[in-house]
Amino acid sequence: MTISDIAKIRVEHDLIGDRDVPASAYYGVHTLRAVENFPITGQTLRESADLIASLAAIKQAAAQANASLGLLDRARADAIIAACIEIRDGALHDQFVVDLIQGGAGTSTNMNANEVIANRALEIMGYGRGDYQHLHPNEHVNLSQSTNDVYPTALKLAAWIGVHRLVDAMAVLRRSFEAKAIEFADVLKMGRTQLQDAVPMTLGQEFGTYALMLAEDEARLAEAVSLIREINLGATAIGTGITAHPHYAALVRERLSAIVGVDLVTSPDLVEATQDCGSFVQLSGVLKRVAVKLSKTCNDLRLLSSGPRAGLNEINLPARQAGSSIMPGKVNPVIPEVVNQVAFEVIGNDVTITMAAEAGQLQLNAFEPVIFYSLYRSLSHLTNACLTLEANCIQGITANRDRLRQTVEQSIGIVTALNPYIGYRNATEVALEAHHSGRGVYEILLERGLMQKEHLDAVLRPETLTRPSEKLSFS
Structure with missing residues (x-):
């Protein structure tokens, strides 16, 4: 050398x-x-x-x-x-x-x-x-420290930051869905159960549901993150506080709270807190909930935009990139697809966190590194997924209004709303004829003279079809 x-x-x-x-x-x-x-x-x-x-x-x-x-x-x-x-x-x-x-x-x-x-x-x-x-x-x-109180406390602080970043991203996405709910408030469409025609609703109601699901999960995250404020700093090796001054735990918590701007709480039982990973399990469970519901929303977006000629074609997602190396003109729903994949990852991460938390032994869990690795990826990837979904998809969604109106008029499902006006027997006959002939209920009703066009149009207004309402009176 x-x-x-x-x-x-x-x-x-x-x-x-x-x-x-x-x-x-x-x-x-x-x-x-x-x-x-x-x-x-x-x-x-x-x-x-x-x-x-x-x-x-x-x-x-x-x-x-x-x-x-x-x-x-x-x-x-x-x-x-x-x-x-x-x-x-x-x-x-x-x-x-x-x-x-x-x-x-x-x-x-x-x-x-x-x-x-x-x-x-x-x-x-x-x-x-x-x-x-x-x-x-x-x-x-x-x-006055041990890895066994420093490391889990650091993980909780990092998770606290990550959760608030995610909640901010979810709020951005929620507001975008709320804006679309207002934009589409007058757009009538068919609701579906088990992928079959059900009864009418508005596209605004559909998008409002997506916003509400996010709002509910923001509240659940706020509940879960409250557990993250409880720390075991001062526990040292196993929670007994060996080598630490009697006043150290309270003092270091006070100093740390001031530094990070979070009102931290020292666990009432440091031995229990040093071996317990319950707060991480709880938080991961809520992240899984967010992922599952966000993925369901993206499933809906992909289905509603399917086509454009041979699918539902009820909404248009903004075209982000060419969709095929062999099929000219094909555009894929790439943003909902990537969000689906993030959701799959988060669900898998929750399994990892669950198993790692379960694998703890006696006074310490040795597997907190993989818990944090999985938790932090879930937080960061969900945050990015919410932001790209909002910016690159939801903002640019448009409704195919004529197509949606046509499906309502052609659907047998609107017969349910007409029961008070033409009676159950007539409604059943109209439904059967529509089903066997392939013609629309709207057309058959007018042909049979069961309702006048202006009256039928009044009944089929969104405000009468999509919420509880009194029977209209026609003179």
Whole structure:
């Protein structure tokens, strides 16, 4: 090894032994071993800015609490706090290189944060990276902490951010559906049950339903995320608080709440909280609910726009790209299709989270890394799905009004609305003739002279067909 090569490395020591670490790296030997041990997804901590910021916020709050309790001197505390603020502002994210899925219950993630913060704090104090005799990743940055309280708290903070981002995206989509509900309020169409003609409704009612489903799920997410506010910081290893000052848990919660702007709550039983993943299971279940209902909506959009000549062809989705390499002129419903696929993924992620939560043993669940990996993908992909569905599909939907009116006039289903005017017996005869002849109810009614055209048109108005109403009187 040349002098030049030696200058490019530093030697760090851990339980396993000595390792050469790149001199330019802010991470250390623990992180290096984790990178070598867990080449799993190719997705590292640096791709989850919310998790990095949450880890830095926790370390900052811990330094403040430890300093207030006289456990950490002011110089080290100030350096750690300054490093954490830089990281929360986006610095050094490229140094968070551990794979998101890892063994060790998140220890590698915690140590990646400890080492990066320690080495940046050393620089702030005027020392070199790796000069841990002045400020140590474990002794100072991780003081009063364990991976087992830091990591789940960081996951909850990152999930909190992700949920609110998703709710904002869902609100954008909901408002777009609400706008379409107003736009299509006077567009009469046939409702269908089991894909068969039922009774009339308006296209506005159909789109209003999609908006309401989103509003309901926004409320369910608000309920689920309330559980995320409960943290176990101060529990240390298994919830007993070993090595932590008696006042540390309350103080660090207070500091962390102020830093992140969330009213956090310390669990009343830290032993239970350290081993329990129920809040993640609950949140994932709500995300599955969102996915299922969003996918059903997209199924409807694809079906309603099917054709254009040989399908329902009731609405038009905006054309986003050519649909076939062999069939000229074909355009596919690509935006609803991609949202369907996101929904399938979220449903699968919920199974993963369920199994990982169930697999916990005794005082700790070692599988929180895959819980977070799955949960965060569900949150981020659902957010993106809502936004692309709104911008690239819902905004541009138009109604084929003539086609919709024609299907109502030709449907046997409108006979139900005419019972009060022509009687059940006449209505049955009209329905049978329409069914056997293939002609429309509207046409047969006029031909038989059972109703005058202006009276029939009045009965078939959306406001009389699509909601409870008194029988019209014709003089």
